[in-house]
Each structure stands twice: as structure tokens, then as C-alpha cells.
Amino acid sequence: xxxxxxxxxxxxxxxxxxxxxxxxxxxxxxxxxxxxxxxxxxxxxxxxxxxxxxxxxxxxxxxxxxxxxxxxxxxxxxxxxxxxxxxxxxxxxxxxxxxxxxxxxxxxxxxxxxxxxxxxxxxxxxxxxxxxxxxxxxxxxxxxxxxxxxxxxxxxxxxxxxxxxxxxxxxxxxxxxxxxxxxxxxxxxxxxxxxxxxxxxxxxxxxxxxxxxxxxxxxxxxxxxxxxxxxxxxxxxxxxxxxxxxxxxxxxxxxxxxxxxxxxxxxxxxxxxxxxxxxxxxxxxxxxxxxxxxxxxxxxxxxxxxxxxxxxxxxxxxxxxxxxxxxxxxxxxxxxxxxxxxxxxxxxxxxxxxxxxxxxxxxxxxxxxxxxxxxxxxxxxxxxxxxxxxxxxxxxxxxxxxxxxxxxxxxxxxxxxxxxxxxxxxxxxxxxxxxxxxxxxxxxxxxxxxxxxxxxxxxxxxxxxxxxxxxxxxxxxxxxxxxxxxxxxxxxxxxxxxxxxxxxxxxxxxxx
Amino acid sequence: xxxxxxxxxxxxxxxxxxxxxxxxxxxxxxxxxxxxxxxxxxxxxxxxxxxxxxxxxxxxxxxxxxxxxxxxxxxxxxxxxxxxxxxxxxxxxxxxxxxxxxxxxxxxxxxxxxxxxxxxxxxxxxxxxxxxxxxxxxxxxxxxxxxxxxxxxxxxxxxxxxxxxxxxxxxxxxxxxxxxxxx
Numbered sequence: 001x002x003x004x005x006x007x008x009x010x011x012x013x014x015x016x017x018x019x020x021x022x023x024x025x026x027x028x029x030x031x032x033x034x035x036x037x038x039x040x041x042x043x044x045x046x047x048x049x050x051x052x053x054x055x056x057x058x059x060x061x062x063x064x065x066x067x068x069x070x071x072x073x074x075x076x077x078x079x080x081x082x083x084x085x086x087x088x089x090x091x092x093x094x095x096x097x098x099x100x101x102x103x104x105x106x107x108x109x110x111x112x113x114x115x116x117x118x119x120x121x122x123x124x125x126x127x128x129x130x131x132x133x134x135x136x137x138x139x140x141x142x143x144x145x146x147x148x149x150x151x152x153x154x155x156x157x158x159x160x161x162x163x164x165x166x167x168x169x170x171x172x173x174x175x176x177x178x179x180x181x182x183x184x185x186x187x188x189x190x191x192x193x194x195x196x197x198x199x200x201x202x203x204x205x206x207x208x209x210x211x212x213x214x215x216x217x218x219x220x221x222x223x224x225x226x227x228x229x230x231x232x233x234x235x236x237x238x239x240x241x242x243x244x245x246x247x248x249x250x251x252x253x254x255x256x257x258x259x260x261x262x263x264x265x266x267x268x269x270x271x272x273x274x275x276x277x278x279x280x281x282x283x284x285x286x287x288x289x290x291x292x293x294x295x296x297x298x299x300x301x302x303x304x305x306x307x308x309x310x311x312x313x314x315x316x317x318x319x320x321x322x323x324x325x326x327x328x329x330x331x332x333x334x335x336x337x338x339x340x341x342x343x344x345x346x347x348x349x350x351x352x353x354x355x356x357x358x359x360x361x362x363x364x365x366x367x368x369x370x371x372x373x374x375x376x377x378x379x380x381x382x383x384x385x386x387x388x389x390x391x392x393x394x395x396x397x398x399x400x401x402x403x404x405x406x407x408x409x410x411x412x413x414x415x416x417x418x419x420x421x422x423x424x425x426x427x428x429x430x431x432x433x434x435x436x437x438x439x440x441x442x443x444x445x446x447x448x449x450x451x452x453x454x455x456x457x458x459x460x461x462x463x464x465x466x467x468x469x470x471x472x473x474x475x476x477x478x479x480x481x482x483x484x485x486x487x488x489x490x491x492x493x494x495x496x497x498x499x500x501x502x503x504x505x506x507x508x509x510x511x512x
Numbered sequence: 513x514x515x516x517x518x519x520x521x522x523x524x525x526x527x528x529x530x531x532x533x534x535x536x537x538x539x540x541x542x543x544x545x546x547x548x549x550x551x552x553x554x555x556x557x558x559x560x561x562x563x564x565x566x567x568x569x570x571x572x573x574x575x576x577x578x579x580x581x582x583x584x585x586x587x588x589x590x591x592x593x594x595x596x597x598x599x600x601x602x603x604x605x606x607x608x609x610x611x612x613x614x615x616x617x618x619x620x621x622x623x624x625x626x627x628x629x630x631x632x633x634x635x636x637x638x639x640x641x642x643x644x645x646x647x648x649x650x651x652x653x654x655x656x657x658x659x660x661x662x663x664x665x666x667x668x669x670x671x672x673x674x675x676x677x678x679x680x681x682x683x684x685x686x687x688x689x690x691x692x693x694x695x
Contacts, residue, residue, distance in 0.1 A: 188648055195643070357618050358644050364578035364585060365563045388619045388644045412590075419563075419576035419587035424594070431590040462533045462593055465573040468548040468555035469565045470531055470586045470595045471540045473579040 004326045005106055007031050007082040011075045012050065013096070014086030015065060016379035017395055018301070019046035022084050025317040026051075034078045036071065038064035040389050045381055052078055059389045065089045072099045082106035082324055084317075088391060091300040092119055108324040110274045110299050118271055118297045121165050121203045128294045131270035133263045136282060136293040138205030140165050146186050153182050153204055162186060164193030165201035173240045175207055210445035211282040213237065214249055214292065216264035217308045219319055220273045221329045228261040229312045230338050232278075232304055236433065238356065238449045243426075244433060245304035246343040247311045250404055250442030251283070256290050265333075267297065275323050276316055278302050282446075303346065303396070306375060310342035310400040341407040342400045345415065345430045349392040352429035352457050358392045361385070364422035369414040373400040373407075376418075386423055394425065404442070408434050428458040531584060531595045614651055614677045616670040620644035625666055627677070631659045639677050640664065657681055 009032040012019045019035060023046065026033040035050035040059035047053045054074040057064035064070060066089055075083055083100050085091035085108065098112035109115070118124045125135050138161075141152035153160045153176065162185055163173040174189050176182035186202065194200035217229040233249035234242045252260070264279040280295040305316045314336075323329070349359040366382040378395035380386065386394065397418060399411035412434045415427050433439055433456055438448065449456065527542045541549035548557045556568035559577070565586075567573040575588035582598035620642035627639050633653045640651040657679040664676045 192648060357649070358647075360619050362580065364580055365576055365587075367563075367576065416590040421563075421576060421578040421585035421587055421592070422580065424592055428591045458591055460534055462536070462595075463573075464538070464550040464553050465555055465567045465569060466575065466586050466588050466593050467531055467533070467538045467540065467550045467595065468557050468567050469573060469575040469577055469588060470584040470593070471529070471542060471548045471550070472557050472559040472565045473577050473584055474527070474529060474540075474542060474597065 005081075007106060007321060007325050009034060009078065009080045010082045010084055010108075010321070011036065011071070011078060011080035012046070012084050012086065013065070013071045014084070014089055014091075015041055015044060015046050015390065016393060017377045018086040018303070018379075020049050020379055021377050022086065022317055023050045025315070025321065029318060029321060031321065034074070034080050036065070036074050038389070040387050043384075045379055045384065054078055059387070061089065061390060065390075068093070068095045068099050071096060072103060072105075075100075075105055076103065080105065082108060082321075084108040084320070085300060087298075087300050087303055092298070094119065106324045108275065108320050110277065111272075114272055114274070115299045118273075118299050119166065121296065124271075124297055125294070127270055128267055131266050133267050133294045134292060136205055136208065136295060138203065140201065140203045144201060146183065149186050149202055149204065150179060150182055154179065156204055156206055158182075159207040161205045161207050162189045163203050163205065164189070164197055164199070165203040166193065166197040166199040208282050208284050208293070210447060211284045212249070212251060212444070213242075213280065213295075213446050214252065214260065214283050215278050215280045215298075215302075216260055217302075217305070217316070218264050218268045218273070218277050218279065219314075219316075219323070219329060220268050220275065220277070221323050222274055222326055223328050225329045225332075226265045226268045226273070227329060227331060227333045227336065228264045229308050229314060229316075229336060231257060231260060232302075232307055234304060235444045235446050236439070236449060237446055240446075242304065242346065243449065244343060244345050244430065244439075245307055246341065246404070246407070247307040248338050248341065251286060251290070253287055253290070255288075256283075256292070260292055263292075263294075267294065271297070273297075273299075276301055276305075276320050303393070304344050306377060306396065306398045307342040307344050310375070310398060311338045311340055312336055313339070340400055340402050341404040342398060343404075343407045343411050343434075344396050344398045345411055345434070346393055346426075347395045347397060347418070347420070347430070348426045349386050349394050349423055350426050351424040352426055353460060356426070358388055359386070359423040359425070360388045361423035363420065365419055366421075367417075367419050368395075369397070369417040371399070371410060371414045371417075373410055374398070374414045375400070394420070405440070408440065429456055432456045432458065529597055531597055533593065533595045614639065614653075614675070614679065616642065616651075616664075616672055616674045616676055618642075618644055618649075618672050620649065620670055622664045622666050622668045622670060622676070623648060625662055625664070627659045627662070629659050629662060633657055633659060633679070639679075642670070651676060653679065655681075 010026055011034040012022045023033040033050040035047045035053040036056045037047045038057055038059050056070040056074050083105050090096040094112040094116040097107045097115050100107035122140050128135050141148050159177045161175055174185040176185050190200040212235040214231050214233050216231055220226040231249050232245050232247045234245045236244040267279055278298040281292040282295050283290055283292045285291055309316055350356040351359055363380055363382055363384050368376045375398040380394050399407050401407040401410050412431055415431055529540050531538045531540050538550050548555045558566045563576050563578055565575045565577050573588055575586050578585045582596050584595040586593040623643040624641040635655045637653045638650040642649045660678040660680045662677055664670055
């Protein structure tokens with residue numbers, strides 16, 4: 001039973017859109033926010049919106065955002081009383097949570113022991129199995145040599161998924177359909193795992209037949225209350241990186257939804273979980289035939305949390321901070337319902353027509369769309385420089401509407417009015433995806449993007465009218481007209497200033 | 513090219529320029545009255561100060577534009593277009609022979625150099641492994657050839673267009689080719 005420990009100053013151990021989103025929640029809750037930044041981010045939006053900012057190191061993440069010591073020392077230096085890790089970086093690393101516990105800081109997440117337990121694929125699977133939650137067949141080979149991993153894959157049966165034992169989010173994850181492929185992929189998977197998580201241990205899992213990725217959001221407080229906030233469907237992934245997420249899922253029956261929710265709550269209880277977390281499941285089959293398997297638990301806020309916020313009306317960051325302050329959850333399970341439909345599109349700095357190569361450059365023009373029911377969580381503004389040091393996620397566009405069909409149409413309309421110039425983004429790809437017949441029909445699975453890729457890549461053609469538009473930046477003709485308007489409005493402004501009734505000039509005598 | 517002609521008491525000019533998009537080149541004429549000609553087709557273009565552009569027509573086009581140096585950027589109908597006002601670059605890599613230089617497609621760190629000078633490589637062989645944003649990006653040979661030179665070192669940060677490896681066609685005598693491979 002924790003006592004109340006109000007948060008007055010929160011250090012946000014992250015960058016980009018999520019750091020901005022958390023800083024804004026702080027503003028609403030009258031909590032002072034402290035941003036941290038590397039040399040690459042000294043002028044970044046997340047630094048500008050926070051109340052204070054501390055430099056934590058050079059551009060490479062390993063020496064800044066991934067340094068527990070740098071984060072803790074920034075917290076000490078600014079006398080913060082709590083740390084929010086966001087997602088990615090140190091959010092699922094037990095040492096940060098432990099360091100916070102030892103320094104008397106509230107960590108906005110579960111206890112270090114819980115992170116450690118759920119972060120290990122072996123441990124978490126054992127835990128879920130014991131709690132009666134179904135799991136995907138898989139193992140971490142005891143013998144981690146190439147041959148050891150290969151013989152483990154053989155015993156599991158192909159196709160198998162090779163992934164980092166330490167990580168989540170698809171980094172270092174690869175599918176092998178036979179031994180020849182597996183032999184080729186092990187080395188790169190191990191190196192990527194080591195580079196991204198500092199641990200090259202590999203984990204193998206049986207690949208299911210066109211499964212859907214469905215996850216359940218849970219909230220737990222320190223007083224033993226656990227609730228779930230229904231599902232998010234994240235089946236639209238490219239190489240295991242989520243691209244479009246929505247809630248509710250178009251496939252779940254109420255009965256399956258209820259069973260998944262119960263399983264998630266049971267699992268969270270069994271783990272002694274506290275704060276916001278997500279149980280990821282793979283779902284095979286449809287309707288009554290649907291079977292779900294526990295995949296992993298993410299012990300942090302998810303990138304796609306806004307879709308849950310829109311359909312349930314719960315602000316998850318507010319809830320996280322309340323739980324970290326020792327408060328009780330303000331709800332019981334029966335308080336929640338799903339209302340309407342929300343869809344999130346992740347806008348990445350990557351070029352769909354060159355194999356999704358990450359892009360870098362200065363943002364020459366950036367305009368967020370304004371639509372009813374559209375939310376944009378962004379980490380950039382016009383004039384910012386997007387570099388290559390970190391994840392290429394620029395912003396998230398989330399559309400909310402009464403029905404799924406309307407939400408998808410709203411997202412597409414809003415994306416067409418979301419110009420980002422100066423670097424290429426995946427917006428053209430997102431549009432093709434949103435308007436694909438299979439996506440409109442809700443008939444998708446986790447490999448859908450990879451197998452449908454050719455239809456999702458924009459053609460390299462350019463209409464002549466677009467060339468004419470491009471020439472507008474050179475044109476004197478077009479700008480002449482604009483110049484005239486400008487001159488005219490200047491005169492107007494000037495004129496207004498002269499004729500406007502100035503309260504001081506029209507003041508009468510002071511009365512006595 | 514500038515053609516000046518007197519109109520009334522002031523001199524105005526129609527300007528022409530070439531805009532390139534990928535391999536395609538467009539002859540563009542900017543008329544003094546605000547019209548824009550593209551390869552003979554004429555458009556009425558109205559530009560606002562905030563980068564918004566409307567091209568009249570049926571249907572019209574609503575776009576946003578920006579420029580930086582030679583680059584011209586357009587966002588229209590949900591697509592991003594990057595054009596260039598630069599004069600055509602030096603000769604491109606001949607696609608028939610696989611000689612020429614392989615360049616970095618993006619800013620990245622050279623993780624590994626997997627070949628040596630003089631080595632014969634086959635199509636699809638990995639020459640260099642780049643790393644950016646925690647992902648490995650192999651640079652592969654487009655065809656069989658011989659490694660003539662290696663222009664980068666492991667651990668080095670490379671920029672887009674920077675040559676990484678020079679390859680020559682192993683089967684025929686190759687002529688030196690400038691320019692870079694399309695990213």
C-alpha cells in the first residue's frame with residue numbers, strides 16, 4: 001500500500017512526439033516538466049514545450065537517451081520527484097526503474113522487478129502459462145551459437161520468427177521459412193539485437209498463419225485494482241513495425257473481446273503489475289473459431305495509446321501520473337465502454353519508393369490538418385531538422401468518427417491536407433493503405449503489408465499541373481499577384497490603423 | 513533564358529527554366545501574367561504567401577510548395593514530389609555494364625566493409641553494410657564486377673551521394689563513368 005506522493009516536477013526521459021505529449025499533460029495537471037536532450041535535439045520541439053530542459057549527452061542514443069546515469073543525474077540536478085520514460089529508449093529497462101526507486105523518485109511505470117520479469121520472454125511466458133493465458137509456441141535456445149539456434153528452430157518447426165530476447169517493437173526480428181534462410185539471418189538478427197538492446201540473445205517462435213495482432217490496454221494501481229480498456233488492432237505492420245492501429249478491432253466478437261480482456265487482467269494481476277501496460281496477442285481464425293495467444297507484455301505507454309483514449313475517453317498519461325502518485329484508479333471495469341471508432345496513422349520520415357529508406361532534412365513547410373475529430377501528436381514543427389540518430393517517427397495522425405468507415409475516410413481526407421515538405425514521408429503509402437479494398441473490408445493480417453507492397457507504393461509519375469505548381473516558387477507571374485495582394489493588405493492594414501477609433505484619442509475629459 | 517520585351521513603360525520578362533523529376537525533364541515558361549507553361553501546356557497558377565498554391569483547371573490542383581537551393585518540393589493530392597532546377601548532372605551510371613560508383617542512399621554509418629580491392633563480386637553480393645536508425649542496410653552489387661576502389665572506412669559517417677565503392681565491369685573493358693547510382 002503506497003502512501004500518496006504528489007508529483008510536482010516530472011522529468012521526461014524521452015524525445016519526439018511522446019515527450020511533447022507528456023509535457024502537455026503536465027501543463028494540464030500543473031506539474032512542472034523537465035525535458036532532456038542530446039546535442040542533436042538542443043532546439044527540438046520537446047525541449048521548447050517543457051518548463052525546463054537538461055542536456056544529457058552527445059547525439060548517439062547510447063550516450064544520451066539510453067544512459068541511465070545521464071537520466072538519473074538530470075533528475076537529481078533538477079530535483080525532479082518523478083521520471084516518465086515514454087516508450088522505447090529506457091522505458092522497458094529495469095535499471096532505470098531501479099535507479100529511480102533507489103533515488104526516491106517515482107517511476108511512471110511498473111516496479112523494476114516486474115519490468116525484469118516481463119521483459120524476459122522465458123519468464124513472461126512461464127508466468128502467463130501459470131496464469132492460464134494461452135501462449136505461442138517458442139523458446140530461447142540455451143545454446144546461443146549459430147548451430148544451437150538452428151537446431152532449436154528445427155525442433156520448433158519452420159517457419160520460425162527469430163527475434164531479440166531482450167526487445168520489443170520488432171527491432172532485430174526476422175522470419176525464416178527454412179534452414180538456409182535461418183542460417184543467413186541469425187547473424188544480422190543478433191547484431192541488431194545487440195545494437196538496439198545491448199543484448200544479442202535470440203528468441204525463436206513459431207510463425208502463425210496470417211494472424212492478427214490484437215492488444216489489450218490495462219491500467220493497474222498500487223492498491224490491487226486492475227482494469228482493461230479493450231483492444232487495439234495493430235495488424236497493419238511493415239516488417240513487424242506497426243503502421244496503422246485502430247480501436248475497436250473489426251474482427252472481435254463480444255465474447256472473444258471479453259475473454260481477451262479477462263485474460264489481460266488475470267495476467268497483469270499474476271505479474272503484480274502497476275501502471276499502464278499492454279498485453280499483445282496474436283489472433284488466429286475468426287468468430288467462434290478465433291484463438292488468441294499471448295505474445296508479450298509491454299510495460300510502458302504504447303505509441304498507439306491515443307486510439308484507446310479516443311474510444312474510451314480516458315487520458316492514459318493522466319492516469320499514469322495519478323497511479324505513480326499513489327492514487328487509486330478512478331474507475332471500475334463497468335465504467336468503460338467503447339464509443340465510436342479511432343484510427344492512428346504513423347507518419348514516418350521514410351521514402352516508400354526506395355524501400356522505406358529513412359529520410360533526413362530540414363522541414364521547409366509543415367501544416368497540420370484541421371478537421372473535426374482529428375488529433376495530431378507531433379514532435380516537429382516547420383524549420384526543424386530531422387536527423388538520422390533516432391526513430392524516424394515524425395507525428396501521429398489520429399482520426400475519430402462514429403463508424404470505422406467514417407474514421408478511415410476522415411484519416412485519408414486529413415492526410416491529404418498534411419503537407420510536410422523538405423523530406424519524404426510515408427503519407428502517400430498510408431493513403432494507399434487506408435484506401436485498399438482489403439483494409440476497408442477489415443480483412444488484414446500481420447503480413448498484409450509485406451505481401452501487398454507493390455500496390456501500396458506510389459507510382460513515380462508526376463502530373464504536369466504539379467510541375468506548374470513547383471514553378472510557382474520561381475514564378476514572378478504568380479508572385480506578382482501575391483505581391484499585389486500583399487501590398488494591398490499592407491495598405492489596408494495601414495488604413496485601418498489610421499481610421500480605427502483609438503480609445504486614447506477619443507477619450508473625453510477625466511471626470512472628477 | 514530571359515526574353516525581355518517592353519510592355520507599356522515597364523519592361524517585364526517571360527522566363528524559362530528546366531525542372532527535373534527523376535529522369536524526366538520539363539520545359540517550364542513563366543509568363544509575366546502569372547500563367548505557367550509546362551511542355552507547351554499552359555496553367556493558371558495562383559500562389560499565396562504561406563506556400564499554398566492553386567492551379568486552375570478541371571479538376572484544379574491544391575498544392576503546397578517550398579524550395580531550398582535547387583530543390584522544389586510539392587505536396588499535392590497526398591503525394592510528395594521533389595523536383596530539381598539544377599542543370600542535368602554528369603553522365604549517369606550505365607545500367608548495362610555494372611561499372612561505376614555505388615553511393616550512400618542516405619546519411620548513415622558504415623558498419624562493415626565486406627569486400628577488398630581487386631575482389632570479383634557477383635550480382636547481389638553485399639559490398640558494404642550501412643547502419644542508420646538502428647537498422648542495417650546492405651549495399652549490394654547490381655551486377656558482376658571487380659572492386660576498383662573502396663571510398664569509405666568502417667565507422668565513418670557518410671552522406672547521400674557520397675561514393676562508397678567503385679566497381680568495374682569484369683567481363684568487358686569499362687570506361688570510367690561519373691555520377692552516381694540512383695538511390
